[in-house]
Amino acid sequence: MKHLLYATLLTIFSVAGFAAENIDKKDDSKNISYNAKRQLEAEFAGAKDVTWTANTDYQKASFSFEGKKITALFDIQGNYLGATQVVAFEELPAEAKKSIEKYYKGFAFSGALKVVARPSNDYQSNDVGTYWIDLAKDSKEVYLNYTSSTGLSFYKNVESAASAKN
Known part of the structure; x- marks a missing residue:
């Protein structure tokens, strides 16, 4: 059950994270739990340019770490869930x-995230190194994941807002 929750949250995080290169400069630091801030410091000591955002479902920190753009996700209580990197x-x-070019010919690459870290005590969710990939063609978006052990896998289709209005 915990693994399913993490996968669902990561999916939400991934979908929202494809816009991470255009990070909103609004900083919700005052709305972030003490626990989330301390866990970020513990997991990513030396993180730079930290920007916090929060909503009713999660708290998110976007920052630079060791020269990479990273986003860390925390639940509403401030428990660290994992971190991704835009690739x-x-x-x-x-x-x-190679698989994308073969099976998704005509789709444009929209973005990708790589799971770069999980809490050290999270033994159920061993998805570090997994890539979440977003492709688009016309009004259709496709989410895929890739791991070295399973290869490229279809995750789900998403209808774009443009086609939903028609």
């Missing part, structure tokens, strides 16, 4: 790129 198409593993 370019060129940074995907060769096998993933």
Whole structure:
């Protein structure tokens, strides 16, 4: 059950995270739990340019760490759930790129996230190294995931807002 919750949250996080290169500069630091701030400091000591956002479902920190753009997600109580990094198409593993080009011909690469960290005590969710990939074609979006052990897998289709209005 815990694994399903993390997968669902990561999916929400991933969908929202594809816009991470255009991070909203609004900083919700005053609305972030003490626990989340302390866990960020513990997991990512030396994080720079930290920007916090919060809503009713989660708290998110976007920051630079060791030269990479990272986003860490915390539940509403401030418990650390995991961290992702925005990656370019060129940074995907060769096998993933080859499969995308073969099975998703005509789709444009919209973005990708790589799961870079999980809490050290989270033994049920061993998805570090997993890539979440967003492709688009016309009014259709496709979410995929890639791991070295399972290869490229379809996750779900999403109808874009443009086609939903028609």
